[in-house]
Amino acid sequence: MCLAFPCAGVSHQRRMIGAHGGCETSTAVDIPVMADLPGDIERLHDRWRQGDRDDLGLFEAVRDLMRRRAASGIRKITGGRANDQDVDEALFGAFKQLLAQDPSQITTLTGLAGTIAYRRGLDVGKALNRAREFPGGELLVDSADPAAPLPEDYILDAEDAAEREHLVRLVMECIESLPPGQSEVIRATILRDQELSDWAAEQGKSYEAARKQRIKGLSALRACVESKKDTTMEGGDHVG
Amino acid sequence: MSGDHEDVAGEIIDQYLRFLRGRGPRPDLEGVSTEQRRELTELFALLEAVTDADAVARPPLEEDPVAVRLGLVPVPPGGGSVPDANVASRKRVADEIDVALAELAHRFVGEVEILPDQGNGRGKFQTNGFLPARAVCRTLGEVVLVLTTDRSDFSELSQEIAPVFLARPTATAVAVVSDVSLLAAVLTPADCVRAIDPIRGWIDPLPPVDPEPIAIALGRYLDWSLPRWDHVARLDEMLLLTEAGADVERCVIDAVEDILKRQARIPARRAALESLRRDLPPAAVRGLVDEVRSGRLTGDEMIDRLRDLARVSRA
Numbered sequence: 001m002c003l004a005f006p007c008a009g010v011s012h013q014r015r016m017i018g019a020h021g022g023c024e025t026s027t028a029v030d031i032p033v034m035a036d037l038p039g040d041i042e043r044l045h046d047r048w049r050q051g052d053r054d055d056l057g058l059f060e061a062v063r064d065l066m067r068r069r070a071a072s073g074i075r076k077i078t079g080g081r082a083n084d085q086d087v088d089e090a091l092f093g094a095f096k097q098l099l100a101q102d103p104s105q106i107t108t109l110t111g112l113a114g115t116i117a118y119r120r121g122l123d124v125g126k127a128l129n130r131a132r133e134f135p136g137g138e139l140l141v142d143s144a145d146p147a148a149p150l151p152e153d154y155i156l157d158a159e160d161a162a163e164r165e166h167l168v169r170l171v172m173e174c175i176e177s178l179p180p181g182q183s184e185v186i187r188a189t190i191l192r193d194q195e196l197s198d199w200a201a202e203q204g205k206s207y208e209a210a211r212k213q214r215i216k217g218l219s220a221l222r223a224c225v226e227s228k229k230d231t232t233m234e235g236g237d238h239v240g
Numbered sequence: 241m242s243g244d245h246e247d248v249a250g251e252i253i254d255q256y257l258r259f260l261r262g263r264g265p266r267p268d269l270e271g272v273s274t275e276q277r278r279e280l281t282e283l284f285a286l287l288e289a290v291t292d293a294d295a296v297a298r299p300p301l302e303e304d305p306v307a308v309r310l311g312l313v314p315v316p317p318g319g320g321s322v323p324d325a326n327v328a329s330r331k332r333v334a335d336e337i338d339v340a341l342a343e344l345a346h347r348f349v350g351e352v353e354i355l356p357d358q359g360n361g362r363g364k365f366q367t368n369g370f371l372p373a374r375a376v377c378r379t380l381g382e383v384v385l386v387l388t389t390d391r392s393d394f395s396e397l398s399q400e401i402a403p404v405f406l407a408r409p410t411a412t413a414v415a416v417v418s419d420v421s422l423l424a425a426v427l428t429p430a431d432c433v434r435a436i437d438p439i440r441g442w443i444d445p446l447p448p449v450d451p452e453p454i455a456i457a458l459g460r461y462l463d464w465s466l467p468r469w470d471h472v473a474r475l476d477e478m479l480l481l482t483e484a485g486a487d488v489e490r491c492v493i494d495a496v497e498d499i500l501k502r503q504a505r506i507p508a509r510r511a512a513l514e515s516l517r518r519d520l521p522p523a524a525v526r527g528l529v530d531e532v533r534s535g536r537l538t539g540d541e542m543i544d545r546l547r548d549l550a551r552v553s554r555a
Binding site: 055056059060063064067068071072075078079080081082083084087088091092095096164167168171172187189190191192193196211212214215218219221222225226 | 246249250253254257260261262263279282283285286287289290291292293294295296297298301304305306307309310312313335
Protein backbone atom coordinates (compact mmCIF):
# COMPACT_ATOMS: atom_id res chain seq x y z
CA MET A 1 0.00 0.00 0.00
CA CYS A 2 1.32 3.42 -0.91
CA LEU A 3 0.12 6.02 1.50
CA ALA A 4 1.01 9.13 -0.44
CA PHE A 5 0.00 7.67 -3.77
CA PRO A 6 -2.64 5.05 -2.98
CA CYS A 7 -2.90 2.16 -5.35
CA ALA A 8 -6.61 2.68 -6.01
CA GLY A 9 -7.35 1.93 -9.63
CA VAL A 10 -4.40 -0.41 -10.05
CA SER A 11 -5.51 -3.97 -10.60
CA HIS A 12 -4.88 -6.58 -7.92
CA GLN A 13 -2.78 -8.68 -10.28
CA ARG A 14 -0.64 -5.70 -11.26
CA ARG A 15 -0.02 -4.79 -7.64
CA MET A 16 0.86 -8.36 -6.82
CA ILE A 17 3.86 -8.35 -9.13
CA GLY A 18 5.19 -5.08 -7.78
CA ALA A 19 8.77 -5.17 -6.57
CA HIS A 20 7.87 -4.80 -2.90
CA GLY A 21 4.41 -6.25 -2.89
CA GLY A 22 3.06 -2.70 -3.01
CA CYS A 23 2.77 -0.05 -5.75
CA GLU A 24 5.04 -0.47 -8.70
CA THR A 25 5.81 3.24 -8.42
CA SER A 26 8.46 3.23 -5.73
CA THR A 27 8.25 6.19 -3.40
CA ALA A 28 9.96 7.18 -0.20
CA VAL A 29 6.77 6.43 1.67
CA ASP A 30 6.07 2.97 0.33
CA ILE A 31 5.38 1.36 3.70
CA PRO A 32 2.95 -1.53 3.52
CA VAL A 33 0.52 -1.48 6.40
CA MET A 34 -1.65 -4.42 5.56
CA ALA A 35 -0.21 -4.86 2.10
CA ASP A 36 -3.54 -3.74 0.71
CA LEU A 37 -6.67 -1.76 1.42
CA PRO A 38 -9.18 -3.15 3.95
CA GLY A 39 -11.75 -3.47 1.19
CA ASP A 40 -9.59 -6.02 -0.57
CA ILE A 41 -9.30 -8.10 2.58
CA GLU A 42 -13.07 -7.95 2.96
CA ARG A 43 -13.44 -9.10 -0.63
CA LEU A 44 -11.04 -11.98 -0.03
CA HIS A 45 -12.93 -12.91 3.13
CA ASP A 46 -16.23 -12.87 1.23
CA ARG A 47 -14.83 -15.11 -1.47
CA TRP A 48 -13.54 -17.49 1.19
CA ARG A 49 -16.97 -17.62 2.83
CA GLN A 50 -18.43 -18.54 -0.55
CA GLY A 51 -15.99 -21.41 -0.86
CA ASP A 52 -13.59 -19.71 -3.29
CA ARG A 53 -10.50 -19.25 -1.13
CA ASP A 54 -7.60 -17.36 -2.72
CA ASP A 55 -4.63 -18.56 -0.67
CA LEU A 56 -2.06 -16.44 -2.48
CA GLY A 57 -4.23 -13.33 -2.28
CA LEU A 58 -4.84 -13.92 1.42
CA PHE A 59 -1.15 -14.47 2.07
CA GLU A 60 -0.23 -11.30 0.22
CA ALA A 61 -2.86 -9.35 2.10
CA VAL A 62 -1.88 -10.41 5.59
CA ARG A 63 1.79 -11.41 5.42
CA ASP A 64 3.20 -8.02 6.46
CA LEU A 65 0.82 -7.67 9.36
CA MET A 66 1.43 -11.26 10.44
CA ARG A 67 5.21 -10.85 10.20
CA ARG A 68 5.01 -7.72 12.32
CA ARG A 69 2.86 -9.39 14.96
CA ALA A 70 4.99 -12.56 14.97
CA ALA A 71 8.11 -10.44 15.49
CA SER A 72 6.33 -8.67 18.31
CA GLY A 73 5.49 -12.01 19.97
CA ILE A 74 9.06 -13.25 19.69
CA ARG A 75 10.40 -9.98 21.09
CA LYS A 76 7.95 -10.21 23.98
CA ILE A 77 9.40 -13.54 25.09
CA THR A 78 13.06 -13.26 24.18
CA GLY A 79 13.50 -9.60 25.02
CA GLY A 80 15.44 -9.06 21.81
CA ARG A 81 14.82 -8.29 18.20
CA ALA A 82 13.60 -11.31 16.23
CA ASN A 83 15.66 -12.48 13.30
CA ASP A 84 14.01 -13.06 9.94
CA GLN A 85 14.24 -16.87 10.07
CA ASP A 86 12.41 -17.03 13.38
CA VAL A 87 9.72 -14.67 12.14
CA ASP A 88 9.28 -16.80 9.02
CA GLU A 89 8.98 -19.92 11.16
CA ALA A 90 6.17 -18.32 13.15
CA LEU A 91 4.47 -16.97 10.01
CA PHE A 92 4.54 -20.40 8.37
CA GLY A 93 2.69 -22.06 11.25
CA ALA A 94 0.35 -19.13 11.76
CA PHE A 95 -0.78 -18.88 8.15
CA LYS A 96 -1.51 -22.60 8.00
CA GLN A 97 -3.55 -22.22 11.18
CA LEU A 98 -5.42 -19.26 9.72
CA LEU A 99 -6.34 -21.21 6.60
CA ALA A 100 -7.67 -24.07 8.74
CA GLN A 101 -10.31 -21.83 10.32
CA ASP A 102 -13.97 -21.76 9.41
CA PRO A 103 -14.40 -18.48 7.48
CA SER A 104 -17.97 -18.08 8.63
CA GLN A 105 -16.77 -17.90 12.23
CA ILE A 106 -14.21 -15.18 11.55
CA THR A 107 -15.47 -11.72 12.39
CA THR A 108 -12.29 -9.82 11.60
CA LEU A 109 -9.78 -11.45 9.31
CA THR A 110 -6.93 -9.02 9.95
CA GLY A 111 -7.49 -9.20 13.70
CA LEU A 112 -7.48 -12.99 13.74
CA ALA A 113 -4.44 -13.18 11.45
CA GLY A 114 -2.56 -10.81 13.75
CA THR A 115 -3.61 -12.69 16.88
CA ILE A 116 -2.59 -16.09 15.53
CA ALA A 117 0.74 -14.72 14.31
CA TYR A 118 1.40 -13.14 17.70
CA ARG A 119 0.65 -16.44 19.50
CA ARG A 120 2.90 -18.39 17.16
CA GLY A 121 5.56 -15.74 17.72
CA LEU A 122 5.26 -16.38 21.46
CA ASP A 123 5.73 -20.11 20.79
CA VAL A 124 8.85 -19.50 18.73
CA GLY A 125 10.17 -17.14 21.41
CA LYS A 126 9.68 -19.81 24.09
CA ALA A 127 11.47 -22.36 21.91
CA LEU A 128 14.36 -19.96 21.42
CA ASN A 129 14.64 -19.41 25.15
CA ARG A 130 14.66 -23.17 25.71
CA ALA A 131 17.38 -23.57 23.07
CA ARG A 132 19.48 -20.92 24.79
CA GLU A 133 19.03 -22.58 28.16
CA PHE A 134 19.84 -26.06 26.87
CA PRO A 135 22.10 -25.53 23.88
CA GLY A 136 22.51 -29.24 23.19
CA GLY A 137 18.89 -29.76 22.22
CA GLU A 138 17.09 -29.13 18.96
CA LEU A 139 14.87 -26.12 18.45
CA LEU A 140 11.40 -27.53 18.97
CA VAL A 141 8.54 -25.10 18.50
CA ASP A 142 5.27 -26.05 20.15
CA SER A 143 3.09 -26.08 17.05
CA ALA A 144 -0.63 -25.67 17.56
CA ASP A 145 -2.93 -28.13 15.84
CA PRO A 146 -4.27 -26.12 12.87
CA ALA A 147 -7.47 -28.12 12.80
CA ALA A 148 -8.31 -27.56 16.46
CA PRO A 149 -10.95 -24.92 17.16
CA LEU A 150 -9.50 -21.68 18.41
CA PRO A 151 -9.93 -20.90 22.10
CA GLU A 152 -12.37 -18.14 22.94
CA ASP A 153 -9.63 -15.71 23.94
CA TYR A 154 -8.39 -15.70 20.33
CA ILE A 155 -11.71 -14.20 19.29
CA LEU A 156 -11.49 -11.53 21.98
CA ASP A 157 -7.88 -10.78 21.14
CA ALA A 158 -8.75 -10.60 17.47
CA GLU A 159 -11.03 -7.62 18.14
CA ASP A 160 -8.21 -5.84 19.95
CA ALA A 161 -5.78 -6.78 17.20
CA ALA A 162 -8.10 -5.34 14.55
CA GLU A 163 -8.25 -2.08 16.46
CA ARG A 164 -4.48 -2.10 16.78
CA GLU A 165 -4.10 -2.60 13.02
CA HIS A 166 -6.49 0.28 12.46
CA LEU A 167 -4.32 2.38 14.75
CA VAL A 168 -1.21 1.35 12.80
CA ARG A 169 -2.90 2.47 9.58
CA LEU A 170 -3.79 5.83 11.09
CA VAL A 171 -0.25 6.31 12.45
CA MET A 172 1.27 5.52 9.06
CA GLU A 173 -1.03 7.97 7.36
CA CYS A 174 -0.30 10.65 9.94
CA ILE A 175 3.47 10.23 9.67
CA GLU A 176 3.18 11.38 6.06
CA SER A 177 1.53 14.60 7.15
CA LEU A 178 4.36 15.55 9.54
CA PRO A 179 7.17 17.94 8.56
CA PRO A 180 9.99 16.00 6.86
CA GLY A 181 12.44 16.18 9.80
CA GLN A 182 9.88 14.92 12.29
CA SER A 183 8.64 12.12 10.04
CA GLU A 184 12.22 11.07 9.32
CA VAL A 185 13.24 10.85 12.98
CA ILE A 186 10.11 8.85 13.82
CA ARG A 187 10.56 6.59 10.84
CA ALA A 188 14.22 5.91 11.65
CA THR A 189 14.16 5.58 15.43
CA ILE A 190 10.72 4.11 16.02
CA LEU A 191 9.66 2.25 12.90
CA ARG A 192 13.17 1.05 12.17
CA ASP A 193 15.12 0.59 15.45
CA GLN A 194 17.89 3.08 14.70
CA GLU A 195 19.45 4.63 17.78
CA LEU A 196 18.53 8.28 18.19
CA SER A 197 22.18 9.15 18.74
CA ASP A 198 23.14 7.48 15.45
CA TRP A 199 20.40 9.26 13.58
CA ALA A 200 21.42 12.60 15.10
CA ALA A 201 25.03 11.98 14.08
CA GLU A 202 23.96 11.14 10.53
CA GLN A 203 21.94 14.34 10.32
CA GLY A 204 24.65 16.47 11.90
CA LYS A 205 22.45 17.39 14.83
CA SER A 206 22.99 17.29 18.55
CA TYR A 207 21.33 14.50 20.48
CA GLU A 208 19.17 16.97 22.40
CA ALA A 209 17.98 18.66 19.19
CA ALA A 210 17.06 15.27 17.70
CA ARG A 211 15.24 14.27 20.85
CA LYS A 212 13.23 17.49 20.89
CA GLN A 213 12.39 16.99 17.23
CA ARG A 214 11.16 13.48 17.97
CA ILE A 215 9.04 14.64 20.90
CA LYS A 216 7.45 17.35 18.76
CA GLY A 217 6.84 14.81 16.02
CA LEU A 218 5.24 12.33 18.42
CA SER A 219 3.09 15.04 19.92
CA ALA A 220 1.86 16.07 16.48
CA LEU A 221 1.38 12.44 15.55
CA ARG A 222 -0.80 11.82 18.58
CA ALA A 223 -2.94 14.85 17.76
CA CYS A 224 -3.28 13.73 14.14
CA VAL A 225 -4.29 10.20 15.12
CA GLU A 226 -6.84 11.50 17.60
CA SER A 227 -8.41 13.73 14.96
CA LYS A 228 -8.52 10.89 12.45
CA LYS A 229 -10.08 8.61 15.07
CA ASP A 230 -12.78 11.21 15.64
CA THR A 231 -13.38 11.47 11.89
CA THR A 232 -13.57 7.70 11.61
CA MET A 233 -16.09 7.46 14.42
CA GLU A 234 -18.25 10.23 12.92
CA GLY A 235 -18.10 8.63 9.49
CA GLY A 236 -18.70 5.15 10.90
CA ASP A 237 -15.71 3.77 8.98
CA HIS A 238 -14.99 0.08 9.17
CA VAL A 239 -12.21 -1.01 11.49
CA GLY A 240 -11.38 -4.61 10.71
CA MET B 241 2.91 18.60 25.15
CA SER B 242 4.19 21.78 26.77
CA GLY B 243 7.85 22.74 26.47
CA ASP B 244 8.38 22.54 30.24
CA HIS B 245 7.78 18.83 30.26
CA GLU B 246 9.74 18.01 27.12
CA ASP B 247 12.87 16.83 28.89
CA VAL B 248 10.94 14.55 31.22
CA ALA B 249 8.78 13.26 28.37
CA GLY B 250 11.82 12.68 26.18
CA GLU B 251 13.50 10.61 28.86
CA ILE B 252 10.34 8.59 29.52
CA ILE B 253 9.83 7.95 25.80
CA ASP B 254 13.43 6.78 25.50
CA GLN B 255 12.85 4.42 28.42
CA TYR B 256 9.60 3.11 26.94
CA LEU B 257 11.24 2.40 23.59
CA ARG B 258 14.02 0.54 25.40
CA PHE B 259 11.32 -1.39 27.31
CA LEU B 260 9.48 -2.32 24.10
CA ARG B 261 12.75 -3.55 22.60
CA GLY B 262 13.58 -5.63 25.66
CA ARG B 263 16.47 -3.44 26.76
CA GLY B 264 15.16 -1.97 29.96
CA PRO B 265 12.32 -1.81 32.50
CA ARG B 266 8.98 -0.09 31.93
CA PRO B 267 9.33 3.58 32.82
CA ASP B 268 7.88 4.79 36.07
CA LEU B 269 5.20 7.49 35.67
CA GLU B 270 4.94 8.25 39.38
CA GLY B 271 6.53 11.68 39.20
CA VAL B 272 4.57 13.12 36.28
CA SER B 273 1.38 15.16 36.37
CA THR B 274 -2.00 13.61 35.63
CA GLU B 275 -2.33 15.45 32.34
CA GLN B 276 1.14 14.45 31.18
CA ARG B 277 0.51 10.88 32.26
CA ARG B 278 -2.59 10.77 30.07
CA GLU B 279 -0.64 12.12 27.10
CA LEU B 280 2.18 9.65 27.67
CA THR B 281 -0.21 6.74 28.04
CA GLU B 282 -1.76 7.58 24.68
CA LEU B 283 1.70 7.86 23.15
CA PHE B 284 2.65 4.50 24.63
CA ALA B 285 -0.30 2.92 22.80
CA LEU B 286 0.92 4.41 19.52
CA LEU B 287 4.48 3.33 20.16
CA GLU B 288 3.43 -0.19 21.08
CA ALA B 289 1.53 -0.50 17.81
CA VAL B 290 4.24 0.74 15.46
CA THR B 291 7.62 0.24 17.14
CA ASP B 292 9.92 -1.67 14.75
CA ALA B 293 7.00 -2.00 12.28
CA ASP B 294 9.40 -1.28 9.44
CA ALA B 295 12.23 -3.41 10.84
CA VAL B 296 10.66 -6.69 9.69
CA ALA B 297 11.85 -8.11 6.39
CA ARG B 298 9.39 -7.79 3.49
CA PRO B 299 10.72 -9.84 0.62
CA PRO B 300 9.02 -9.63 -2.76
CA LEU B 301 6.10 -12.02 -2.86
CA GLU B 302 7.64 -14.23 -5.53
CA GLU B 303 10.77 -14.63 -3.38
CA ASP B 304 9.05 -14.79 -0.01
CA PRO B 305 10.52 -17.91 1.67
CA VAL B 306 7.29 -18.62 3.52
CA ALA B 307 5.21 -18.37 0.33
CA VAL B 308 7.65 -20.77 -1.32
CA ARG B 309 7.50 -23.12 1.65
CA LEU B 310 3.71 -23.02 1.63
CA GLY B 311 3.75 -23.83 -2.08
CA LEU B 312 1.95 -20.61 -2.99
CA VAL B 313 4.65 -19.48 -5.41
CA PRO B 314 7.14 -21.57 -7.37
CA VAL B 315 10.72 -21.92 -6.18
CA PRO B 316 12.60 -18.93 -7.64
CA PRO B 317 15.17 -19.77 -10.34
CA GLY B 318 18.55 -20.42 -8.76
CA GLY B 319 16.89 -20.44 -5.37
CA GLY B 320 17.87 -24.05 -4.72
CA SER B 321 15.60 -26.31 -2.79
CA VAL B 322 12.44 -25.30 -1.00
CA PRO B 323 13.45 -23.54 2.21
CA ASP B 324 12.43 -25.44 5.27
CA ALA B 325 12.84 -25.38 8.99
CA ASN B 326 16.22 -27.11 8.73
CA VAL B 327 17.65 -24.21 6.77
CA ALA B 328 16.44 -21.72 9.35
CA SER B 329 17.68 -23.98 12.10
CA ARG B 330 21.12 -24.28 10.50
CA LYS B 331 21.45 -20.53 10.17
CA ARG B 332 20.50 -20.18 13.81
CA VAL B 333 23.08 -22.77 14.82
CA ALA B 334 25.70 -20.93 12.79
CA ASP B 335 24.83 -17.81 14.76
CA GLU B 336 25.17 -19.74 18.03
CA ILE B 337 28.64 -20.99 17.03
CA ASP B 338 29.68 -17.44 16.17
CA VAL B 339 28.44 -16.26 19.55
CA ALA B 340 30.41 -19.01 21.32
CA LEU B 341 33.58 -18.13 19.39
CA ALA B 342 33.09 -14.46 20.18
CA GLU B 343 32.76 -15.36 23.87
CA LEU B 344 36.02 -17.32 23.71
CA ALA B 345 37.75 -14.42 21.95
CA HIS B 346 36.56 -12.16 24.75
CA ARG B 347 37.62 -14.62 27.45
CA PHE B 348 41.11 -15.10 26.04
CA VAL B 349 41.57 -11.56 24.81
CA GLY B 350 45.18 -10.93 23.86
CA GLU B 351 46.09 -14.61 24.02
CA VAL B 352 43.86 -16.20 21.39
CA GLU B 353 43.16 -14.88 17.92
CA ILE B 354 39.98 -16.17 16.31
CA LEU B 355 39.80 -15.52 12.58
CA PRO B 356 37.67 -16.66 9.65
CA ASP B 357 39.43 -19.47 7.83
CA GLN B 358 41.57 -18.16 4.98
CA GLY B 359 42.08 -21.54 3.39
CA ASN B 360 40.58 -20.27 0.11
CA GLY B 361 40.00 -23.74 -1.14
CA ARG B 362 43.52 -24.96 -0.39
CA GLY B 363 43.16 -27.81 1.98
CA LYS B 364 39.52 -27.14 2.56
CA PHE B 365 37.88 -30.36 3.51
CA GLN B 366 34.60 -31.18 1.85
CA THR B 367 34.48 -34.95 2.20
CA ASN B 368 33.07 -37.06 5.00
CA GLY B 369 30.24 -34.57 5.44
CA PHE B 370 32.49 -31.89 6.91
CA LEU B 371 32.08 -28.33 5.83
CA PRO B 372 35.04 -25.98 5.24
CA ALA B 373 36.63 -24.67 8.41
CA ARG B 374 34.41 -22.11 9.99
CA ALA B 375 37.18 -20.35 11.89
CA VAL B 376 40.78 -20.70 13.01
CA CYS B 377 41.88 -20.15 16.61
CA ARG B 378 45.54 -19.20 16.98
CA THR B 379 47.51 -19.08 20.19
CA LEU B 380 51.27 -18.87 20.68
CA GLY B 381 51.71 -22.56 19.96
CA GLU B 382 48.38 -23.78 18.59
CA VAL B 383 46.36 -23.53 15.40
CA VAL B 384 42.89 -24.99 16.00
CA LEU B 385 40.51 -25.39 13.06
CA VAL B 386 36.81 -25.13 13.89
CA LEU B 387 34.80 -27.43 11.60
CA THR B 388 31.10 -28.09 11.56
CA THR B 389 29.33 -31.30 10.77
CA ASP B 390 25.68 -32.11 10.24
CA ARG B 391 25.95 -35.22 12.38
CA SER B 392 25.66 -35.61 16.12
CA ASP B 393 27.26 -39.06 16.35
CA PHE B 394 30.98 -38.61 17.03
CA SER B 395 31.89 -42.28 17.46
CA GLU B 396 33.80 -42.48 14.14
CA LEU B 397 35.15 -38.97 14.35
CA SER B 398 38.77 -39.84 15.08
CA GLN B 399 39.25 -41.78 11.83
CA GLU B 400 37.31 -39.26 9.79
CA ILE B 401 39.27 -36.26 10.99
CA ALA B 402 42.72 -37.80 10.35
CA PRO B 403 42.81 -36.64 6.67
CA VAL B 404 42.12 -33.08 7.80
CA PHE B 405 45.55 -32.96 9.44
CA LEU B 406 47.10 -34.15 6.18
CA ALA B 407 45.27 -31.48 4.20
CA ARG B 408 46.06 -28.73 6.71
CA PRO B 409 49.47 -29.68 8.16
CA THR B 410 49.77 -26.48 10.20
CA ALA B 411 46.72 -27.39 12.26
CA THR B 412 47.60 -28.65 15.73
CA ALA B 413 44.03 -29.54 16.66
CA VAL B 414 40.54 -29.63 15.19
CA ALA B 415 37.36 -28.68 17.02
CA VAL B 416 34.37 -30.36 15.39
CA VAL B 417 30.97 -28.87 16.17
CA SER B 418 27.72 -30.62 15.39
CA ASP B 419 25.26 -28.16 13.89
CA VAL B 420 22.52 -30.51 15.02
CA SER B 421 23.36 -30.72 18.71
CA LEU B 422 25.78 -27.76 19.00
CA LEU B 423 28.14 -30.06 20.93
CA ALA B 424 31.81 -30.19 20.08
CA ALA B 425 34.89 -32.37 20.47
CA VAL B 426 38.50 -31.30 20.12
CA LEU B 427 40.96 -33.73 18.56
CA THR B 428 44.72 -33.56 18.11
CA PRO B 429 46.71 -35.57 15.53
CA ALA B 430 47.60 -38.04 18.28
CA ASP B 431 43.90 -38.76 18.78
CA CYS B 432 43.48 -39.68 15.14
CA VAL B 433 46.21 -42.21 14.47
CA ARG B 434 46.72 -45.83 15.52
CA ALA B 435 48.83 -46.33 18.62
CA ILE B 436 50.86 -49.26 19.85
CA ASP B 437 50.02 -50.83 23.17
CA PRO B 438 52.65 -53.06 24.83
CA ILE B 439 50.04 -55.70 25.59
CA ARG B 440 47.36 -55.38 22.92
CA GLY B 441 49.55 -54.34 20.02
CA TRP B 442 48.22 -51.81 17.51
CA ILE B 443 44.99 -50.20 18.62
CA ASP B 444 42.69 -47.99 16.60
CA PRO B 445 42.03 -44.39 17.59
CA LEU B 446 39.65 -44.15 20.50
CA PRO B 447 36.39 -42.26 20.11
CA PRO B 448 36.60 -38.74 21.54
CA VAL B 449 35.42 -38.05 25.03
CA ASP B 450 31.79 -37.09 25.46
CA PRO B 451 31.05 -34.01 23.33
CA GLU B 452 30.42 -30.78 25.20
CA PRO B 453 29.18 -27.30 24.26
CA ILE B 454 31.80 -25.69 22.05
CA ALA B 455 32.57 -22.88 24.47
CA ILE B 456 33.51 -25.48 27.11
CA ALA B 457 35.33 -28.01 24.91
CA LEU B 458 37.33 -25.50 22.90
CA GLY B 459 37.75 -23.17 25.87
CA ARG B 460 39.28 -25.93 27.99
CA TYR B 461 41.66 -26.93 25.20
CA LEU B 462 42.82 -23.37 24.60
CA ASP B 463 43.17 -22.77 28.33
CA TRP B 464 45.29 -25.89 28.67
CA SER B 465 47.48 -25.03 25.68
CA LEU B 466 48.32 -21.48 26.69
CA PRO B 467 51.87 -21.05 28.01
CA ARG B 468 52.24 -20.34 31.70
CA TRP B 469 54.58 -17.48 32.51
CA ASP B 470 55.86 -17.69 36.07
CA HIS B 471 56.40 -14.49 37.91
CA VAL B 472 60.09 -13.63 38.45
CA ALA B 473 60.51 -12.28 41.95
CA ARG B 474 61.38 -8.58 41.95
CA LEU B 475 62.47 -8.69 38.33
CA ASP B 476 61.25 -5.17 37.52
CA GLU B 477 62.93 -3.82 40.61
CA MET B 478 66.13 -5.63 39.76
CA LEU B 479 66.21 -4.34 36.18
CA LEU B 480 65.16 -0.75 36.77
CA LEU B 481 66.09 0.31 40.27
CA THR B 482 69.31 -1.45 41.14
CA GLU B 483 72.00 0.68 39.63
CA ALA B 484 74.40 0.29 42.53
CA GLY B 485 75.73 -3.02 43.78
CA ALA B 486 74.38 -2.34 47.26
CA ASP B 487 70.90 -2.05 45.78
CA VAL B 488 71.30 -5.47 44.20
CA GLU B 489 72.20 -6.98 47.55
CA ARG B 490 69.27 -5.24 49.19
CA CYS B 491 66.95 -6.53 46.49
CA VAL B 492 68.20 -10.12 46.91
CA ILE B 493 67.77 -9.90 50.68
CA ASP B 494 64.20 -8.57 50.25
CA ALA B 495 63.33 -11.33 47.76
CA VAL B 496 64.61 -14.00 50.12
CA GLU B 497 62.74 -12.42 53.02
CA ASP B 498 59.54 -12.45 50.98
CA ILE B 499 59.95 -16.16 50.36
CA LEU B 500 60.81 -16.93 53.95
CA LYS B 501 57.62 -15.23 55.17
CA ARG B 502 55.58 -18.06 53.63
CA GLN B 503 54.56 -20.77 56.04
CA ALA B 504 56.24 -24.12 55.45
CA ARG B 505 54.53 -27.05 57.13
CA ILE B 506 56.43 -29.79 55.38
CA PRO B 507 59.78 -30.38 57.15
CA ALA B 508 61.73 -30.74 53.90
CA ARG B 509 60.36 -27.46 52.61
CA ARG B 510 61.11 -25.76 55.90
CA ALA B 511 64.70 -27.04 55.71
CA ALA B 512 65.01 -25.80 52.12
CA LEU B 513 63.87 -22.33 53.09
CA GLU B 514 66.30 -22.27 55.98
CA SER B 515 69.05 -23.32 53.60
CA LEU B 516 68.11 -20.45 51.33
CA ARG B 517 68.61 -17.99 54.14
CA ARG B 518 71.86 -19.60 55.28
CA ASP B 519 73.57 -20.58 52.03
CA LEU B 520 72.61 -17.99 49.42
CA PRO B 521 75.04 -15.14 49.92
CA PRO B 522 73.67 -11.87 48.51
CA ALA B 523 77.21 -10.87 47.67
CA ALA B 524 77.50 -13.87 45.31
CA VAL B 525 74.36 -12.78 43.48
CA ARG B 526 75.71 -9.24 43.33
CA GLY B 527 78.94 -10.49 41.75
CA LEU B 528 76.96 -12.48 39.20
CA VAL B 529 74.79 -9.49 38.29
CA ASP B 530 77.83 -7.27 37.89
CA GLU B 531 79.51 -9.73 35.54
CA VAL B 532 76.36 -10.14 33.41
CA ARG B 533 75.85 -6.38 33.21
CA SER B 534 79.43 -5.79 32.15
CA GLY B 535 79.20 -8.47 29.47
CA ARG B 536 81.96 -10.63 30.97
CA LEU B 537 79.58 -13.48 31.67
CA THR B 538 77.26 -14.83 28.95
CA GLY B 539 75.92 -18.00 27.42
CA ASP B 540 76.72 -21.43 28.84
CA GLU B 541 79.17 -20.00 31.31
CA MET B 542 76.42 -17.88 32.81
CA ILE B 543 74.12 -20.92 32.98
CA ASP B 544 76.84 -22.91 34.74
CA ARG B 545 77.34 -20.13 37.29
CA LEU B 546 73.60 -19.96 37.94
CA ARG B 547 73.48 -23.74 38.33
CA ASP B 548 76.36 -23.61 40.78
CA LEU B 549 74.60 -20.90 42.74
CA ALA B 550 71.42 -22.96 42.89
CA ARG B 551 73.36 -26.03 43.95
CA VAL B 552 75.01 -24.12 46.76
CA SER B 553 71.69 -22.88 48.07
CA ARG B 554 70.17 -26.35 47.73
CA ALA B 555 72.96 -28.16 49.51
